Amino acid sequence: MHKAKALIISCIDFRIQRTLMRWLESSNYVGKYDHISIAGSLRDIVKPENEIYLQNLIRQLKISLDLHSPHEILVFDHQDCGGYASDNLIPNGLSKQEDFIRHKECAQKARYILFNEYEIKIPINFYYIDLLGNIESLI
Numbered sequence: 565m566h567k568a569k570a571l572i573i574s575c576i577d578f579r580i581q582r583t584l585m586r587w588l589e590s591s592n593y594v595g596k597y598d599h600i601s602i603a604g605s606l607r608d609i610v611k612p613e614n615e616i617y618l619q620n621l622i623r624q625l626k627i628s629l630d631l632h633s634p635h636e637i638l639v640f641d642h643q644d645c646g647g648y649a650s651d652n653l654i655p656n657g658l659s660k661q662e663d664f665i666r667h668k669e670c671a672q673k674a675r676y677i678l679f680n681e682y683e684i685k686i687p688i689n690f691y692y693i694d695l696l697g698n699i700e701s702l703i
C-alpha cells in the first residue's frame with residue numbers, strides 16, 4: 565500500500581495556485597499528497613448544484629482514501645470563488661471578512677456531512693486563501 569500524507573482538495577482557480585504550492589512546499593507536503601482540484605472545492609458537499617457533481621466528488625475522495633489511506637484531508641477554499649458564486653451560495657463581491665465567515669460556515673457543514681453521512685473518520689482541516697497570497701485556518 566502506498567500511503568499518502570494527505571488528500572488535498574482545492575479549487576481550480578489559477579489565482580490561488582502559486583499561494584497553495586508555496587504553502588505545500590513550506591509545509592513539506594510536496595510529493596506526498598493526492599489532489600482533487602474541482603471548482604469550489606467542497607461546495608458540492610454543502611449544496612450540490614447537481615447530484616452527478618456530488619457523486620463524482622465523493623467517488624474521487626473514496627478512491628484516494630481506499631488506495632492511499634491519507635492521514636488527513638486538507639481543504640482549501642478561497643476568496644472570491646466562482647464555484648461558490650455560481651448559484652449565490654457565497655456571492656462574489658463580499659468583503660474579505662464576510663467572505664471568510666461564509667466559507668467558515670460552509671466548512672463546518674462540509675465537515676459535519678463528511679463525518680456523519682460519509683463516515684470519513686480522518687481529520688479534515690479547512691484553510692482559506694485570500695487573493696493577496698495569505699492562507700489562514702478556517703476551522
Ligand SMILES: [Zn+2]
Nearest residue numbers: 575577645646
Ligand atoms: Zn474557486
